Amino acid sequence: MGGWHRFVDRFPEIVQLLLTGAVTTVVVTVGGFAVSVLLGLLFGTFKTSRSRALRAVAHVYVEVFRSVPVLTQLFIIYFGLASVGIRLPPVPAAVVGFGLNGGAYLTEVFRAGIEAVNRGQSEAALAIGMTRLMALRIIVMPQAVRVVLPALANFAIGLLKESSLASAVAAPELSFNAGMLVRQTYLSTQIYVCVAIVYLAMSLPLSSASRALERHVARGKRA
Structure with missing residues (x-):
């Protein structure tokens, strides 16, 4: 019970540091998502382009960044670039790493969304004088985004939890601060219970939003 007494005594300090880390977690998640x-x-x-070169570029990007673990990519961005004189602070390095990795997965999500739009709509837009870029921006993309919204919400939830890997490059997010507190206090059980509660407090609203988006899209398809 002595551990719990020490935890209660240091509770304000522990909560403050964990909430500070949670703010950084949100920054990394939002930045990486964007x-x-x-x-x-x-x-x-690019994947849906008629240009073979653009499709090839997109294919290489997706295969490379989906095949290499995100932790390895974070190490390359943070430590590898520093060795050639490009030094990124921990949080921007984490945002870039998660962004590059997540972009490879969302490439396929958006490709599927674009291909889900009836091709006849693009052809009709071209027939009335729109350019291909205009047809994509005005006709195709709004419908594709609506289709992929639930997938984007689920991706955001996964990214929030995956952001704990940013602690490996010293980004002062929730897991990093929790580890620091454990080394200082040896109250691992109590601190990680608090960490789980904070992650739940951030994830549950996203989960609710994801379900609401899925219902909204389902109603739109039936309409």
Whole structure:
């Protein structure tokens, strides 16, 4: 019971440090998600392009970044680039690493979304004088995004939990701060229970949003 007494005594300090780490976790998650979506949109469009060169570029990107573990990519970005004079702080390095890795997965998500839109709509847009880029931006992409919204929400939940890997490059996120507290206090059980609660508090709203989006898309398809 002595451990719990020490935990209660240090509770305000522990909570403050964990919540500070949670803020960094949210920053890494939001940043990584934004980069992933941008890259997924870009390379997903390349994947459906008529240009063989663009399709080849997208294919290489997807295969490389999906085949290498994200932790390895984080090490390369943080430690590898530093060895050639490019030094990124831990949080930006984590955002870039998760963004590049996530973009490879979202490329296939957006490709599937674009291909789910009836091709006749693109052909009709071209027939009334739109360029291919205009047809993609005005006709195809809004419908494709609607299709992939539930997948994007699920990806965000996974990214939130995966962001704990950023502790490997010293990003002061939730797991990194928890490990530091454990080394200082030896209250591993108590601290990691708190970490689990904080992750739940962040993940559950995202899960609810994901289910709501799935219902919304399902209603839209039936309409």
